[in-house]
Amino acid sequence: MSQTVDRALSILPLLAQGPADLGQVAERLGVHKSTALRLLRTLHEHGLVYRQQDQRYRLGARLFALAQEAVENLDVREIAHPHLVALNEQIGHTIHLAVYEESEVLYIDKVESRYPVRMYSRIGKPVAITVAAVAKLLLADLPEAERRALAEKLDYPMYTSRSIPNPAAFLRELAVVRDQGWATDLGGHEESINCIGAPIRGADGRVVAAMSVSAPNVVVTAEELLTLLPLVRRTADAISREYSGAVSPQ
Amino acid sequence: MSQTVDRALSILPLLAQGPADLGQVAERLGVHKSTALRLLRTLHEHGLVYRQQDQRYRLGARLFALAQEAVENLDVREIAHPHLVALNEQIGHTIHLAVYEESEVLYIDKVESRYPVRMYSRIGKPVAITVAAVAKLLLADLPEAERRALAEKLDYPMYTSRSIPNPAAFLRELAVVRDQGWATDLGGHEESINCIGAPIRGADGRVVAAMSVSAPNVVVTAEELLTLLPLVRRTADAISREYSGAVSPQ
DNA sequence: GGTTGCGTTGCATTATGCGCAACGGCCATT
DNA sequence: AATGGCCGTTGCGCATAATGCAACGCAACC
Numbered sequence A, B: 001m002s003q004t005v006d007r008a009l010s011i012l013p014l015l016a017q018g019p020a021d022l023g024q025v026a027e028r029l030g031v032h033k034s035t036a037l038r039l040l041r042t043l044h045e046h047g048l049v050y051r052q053q054d055q056r057y058r059l060g061a062r063l064f065a066l067a068q069e070a071v072e073n074l075d076v077r078e079i080a081h082p083h084l085v086a087l088n089e090q091i092g093h094t095i096h097l098a099v100y101e102e103s104e105v106l107y108i109d110k111v112e113s114r115y116p117v118r119m120y121s122r123i124g125k126p127v128a129i130t131v132a133a134v135a136k137l138l139l140a141d142l143p144e145a146e147r148r149a150l151a152e153k154l155d156y157p158m159y160t161s162r163s164i165p166n167p168a169a170f171l172r173e174l175a176v177v178r179d180q181g182w183a184t185d186l187g188g189h190e191e192s193i194n195c196i197g198a199p200i201r202g203a204d205g206r207v208v209a210a211m212s213v214s215a216p217n218v219v220v221t222a223e224e225l226l227t228l229l230p231l232v233r234r235t236a237d238a239i240s241r242e243y244s245g246a247v248s249p250q
Numbered sequence C: 001g002g003t004t005g006c007g008t009t010g011c012a013t014t015a016t017g018c019g020c021a022a023c024g025g026c027c028a029t030t
Numbered sequence D: 001a002a003t004g005g006c007c008g009t010t011g012c013g014c015a016t017a018a019t020g021c022a023a024c025g026c027a028a029c030c
Helices: A003-016 A022-029 A033-045 A062-072 A075-091 A133-140 A144-153 A167-180 A222-226 A229-247 B003-016 B022-029 B033-045 B062-072 B075-091 B133-140 B144-153 B167-180 B222-226 B229-247
Strands: A049-051 A057-059 A094-101 A104-111 A183-186 A193-201 A207-216 B049-051 B057-059 B094-101 B104-111 B183-186 B193-201 B207-216
Touching (some): A003 A033, A003 A049, A003 A057, A003 B003, A003 B062, A022 A033, A033 A049, A033 B003, A057 B062, A062 B003, A062 B057, A062 B062, A075 A094, A075 A104, A075 A207, A094 A133, A104 A133, A133 A144, A133 A167, A133 A183, A133 A193, A144 A167, A183 A207, A183 A222, A193 A222, A193 A229, A207 A229, B003 B022, B003 B049, B003 B057, B022 B033, B075 B094, B075 B229, B104 B133, B133 B144, B133 B167, B133 B183, B133 B193, B133 B207, B144 B167, B183 B222, B193 B222, B193 B229, B207 B229
Antiparallel strands (some): A049 A057, A094 A104, A094 A207, A183 A193, A193 A207, B094 B104, B094 B207
């Protein structure tokens, strides 16, 4: 809508691929060098872009600050965190919390066995949206039309032989997940890792986030992991209640 | 330099403090609502801003993607990582890697005891720049003028009784660090945690990054930790050599 | 020492972003 | 159910502010 801003913001993904000099930026934007210079300077003033010694530009530190503060302010995350830690102390496995946003699934919290650190290591990376338990839970709740459209446009990489191969199979899986109210990923992303997940719902019943428990085959079998399902669902429900309560008290 | 872009980018830190509606954004920017709307729409198209159900805006997921890709592309990090992991396997303690950028110190990698995860948990958060070993190493290498200016404008929070209290003490500490070529933080940030760190240098001898080893008192005393110093410095030097080599081969 | 390639600056043109005012939908209030 | 207020949205004319050009300065390289 705003040409100037649009051009400026287009520089960011461009630099995400690696540092570039003024000429390259101008060329890839399709504008004059002086224009690119002005945009880069503005981005620089805001710390989104950094100029290294060789004069080339790359993404700046403020970007991390923003991403950090953004994740800190997600209220689901804040409410869920103590529950996730508590669950982790009981069962010890890795626990993820994820949300859906504009065709992407995003991890926003993680609790590691006996070590309660918030780790954003996967944030931003393309999540295995076609196989991850949390992704299934989040997508299963989308409106019919949006779900179909998204399923069609996704890629279906075969991480393992058990990965979901195509839109039809994916939509079928989503239907199952939607009906049963929980989801699994049994070796669909990495052969030896299984996950079980449950949805977190807002006051209106819509799925606002999803949590999952992951464990390698060598520690617990898929069957053993499934015995934890009631516990996981109870935790998810507890978070849902608290989250709903916060939005419209009582 | 570019008014439109400047205004648009000013929205990001504003939203970092929490979601806001159109009116609030317009007011805090000092522009008409229609102007704010156009800027927000442009930010939205680029995924930097997300519109939640209650119509309020908050920071968007693409921000994480950018931050993630940015950190992936830091070549020091890439080169250092295997060295850090190797060192971790020897000594087991937590290892940090940090860089300096425009008055900020930024963790860009971390290796946790026996668990080699990249954790960006602290990224963006105000690092304890006046006490952290890595910060001392990075600031000690700044040009005299910049170092003094920075020291003056910093805050000196007293995390513990051993925290560095003021610019004069800080500059003295930096001089020591600069001369000896390594740094410590003995309970200056958290009473029970000690760190030792060493600088990583580019081909021109300038400090491009710093690494540190952290361990709680209860595991090893400060004296025992210091016995690891030669090992840490050797690792840092190995990274320096490889990094220099990559920039100007041989 | 000339030449090429890069970033930078000043300037005239006009496209482009601006604020205004009016519209429309939603919720709350009576 | 009707009404008033609030907030997001739209279209438009005006003037600002962003654009591209051309010339400059500075290195590095031949």
